[in-house]
Amino acid sequence: MIFSEITDKGLTYLTAPNISASHAFTTRCALFEEKSKSSDMRMLCGIFGLHADNFVYSHQVHGHIIRVITKKDKAVKEAANPPDGDGLVTQIPGIALTVFSADCVPILLHDPVKHVVAAVHAGWRGTSLNIAQAAVHIMQSEFGSLASDVQAAIGPSISKCCFETNEDVKTALYKALGSSGDLCVSASGGKYLIDLKKANRLMLSMAGVENISISGDCTVCTDDKYWSHRKHGSSRGSQAAMIWL
DSSP states (O other), X not given: OOXXXXXXXXXXXXXXXXXXXXXXXXXXXXXXXTTOHHHHHHHHHHHHTXXXXXXXXXXXXXXXXXXEOOTTOOHHHHSSSOOBOXXXXXXXXXXEEEEEESSSEEEEEEETTTTEEEEEEEOHHHHHTTHHHHHHXXXXXXXXXXXXXXXXXEOSBOOTTTOEEOHHHHHXXXXXXXXXXXXXXXXXXXXXXXXXXXXXHHHXXXXXXXXXXXXXXXXXXXXXXXXXXXXXXXXXXXXXXXXXX
């Protein structure tokens, strides 16, 4: 499925064709820096009609912690020291769940039947810990979602063409995927090319999610459009992926 690209008030962002909740995958037109996320969120309020206090995010640790968000979880209260986590789930309208990435895989989920949304940050460690599937399981256990109702969008991230890794990443993915790891890993001159987008799609499929769209954009190949840790190093910003009811 082809993602739509929208430019509004100087901000270019993408939307997925199969997600019916309000959402956005930003490009490098917006600069999200580690110490100024709160002010950057305020910049987006005029575009998306949200209040700055309603953006919620975590201190991302490349793990598989999923936080269930309630009305008390406001960015204004936790901006200085947000809790650890790489996944967010809520049923509260108006709260914009937000994850940040610059090569890692951003994943947005929506259950239009039970009115639940989730945002997931999946680096290779989070992917190998099956964080996407964990988010679906939280939607099921906490809110009664059916996997068959869940809409999933895998946003712009590093693609297989540019994600050359060592044995440790390959081993971790095979531990999570079993023989299906063959679909995501290719040998490359003593190293391995890894398809994290496909790995997360497979894990979502294993959880019973069928409605999945995937952005074809590689953040490394198109580093003029996206921030890329591999290309820009410590001087980079981050993209934001956000979803709200």
